[in-house]
Amino acid sequence: MAQQDGSATGATDVRSTWGRMRFGARRSALLIAVPIGIVLAAGVGALAVWTGVAGDDPLPGGVAFAVVTVWPLTAAAWIAVVDRSSLRGALERPEESVESSWIETASQRAFTDTLTLAGLGTAALVVTGAELPGSVALLAVVLVGMASFGTRYLIARRG
Incomplete structure (x- = not known):
């Protein structure tokens, strides 16, 4: 009997909630997306300090920019590295x-x-x-x- 995701009952479902990387080792996409998001957010914070957008006190301003951008940048990195076919519940086409x-x-x-x-x-x-x-x-x-x-x-x- 087939389940809704097309796998047979009793078979191990290789799909995961967060998906796997589309290249290299078939590990969780979050393993690479989170560090990329953190590095990019730190870069945004540094850019804010360097351009003077962070305000009169650059350290808290730069940290604020980094904190605000870490989740969207992590999500963007995840979108870039995840293999859609490895997501549980994702449509085939x-x-x-x-x-x-x-x-x-x-x-x-x-x-x-x-x-x-x-x-x-x-x-x-x-x-x-x-x-x-x-x-x-x-x-x-x-x-x-x-x-x-x-x-x-x-x-x-x-x-």
């Missing part, structure tokens, strides 16, 4: 999931919406002779793209 098709459809249609609205907005500015700061125009394009994607995704999910 996530790019073929229904959610992936919703995202693809929403992205394609939101891109078309954004180009259309940006073109119409540019034409309106040219015809009226109105002036608009570049940062405002870029913000409008980004907000239109995000709103369009969100709306299109919800529509695809319902449909």
Whole structure:
């Protein structure tokens, strides 16, 4: 009898919660991700001190930068080194999931919406002779793209 993850009952499941490294020895991906995250966070702290962003008292400022960035950088390192096939519960081909098709459809249609609205907005500015700061125009394009994607995704999910 097969279990939900495809392994036979009684067989040892070689998948783990945190996954294995995709290269070298098949050890836990955390064994390399955690040290990489710590080193990168220390580098961010040192960079903050070196550039003066850490404030008037550089040591606590640099440590604060390192502490705040250690978990995101460790997660990024884990993503870079983990072998997806070694994760318990991971899909075999996530790019073929229904959610992936919703995202693809929403992205394609939101891109078309954004180009259309940006073109119409540019034409309106040219015809009226109105002036608009570049940062405002870029913000409008980004907000239109995000709103369009969100709306299109919800529509695809319902449909």
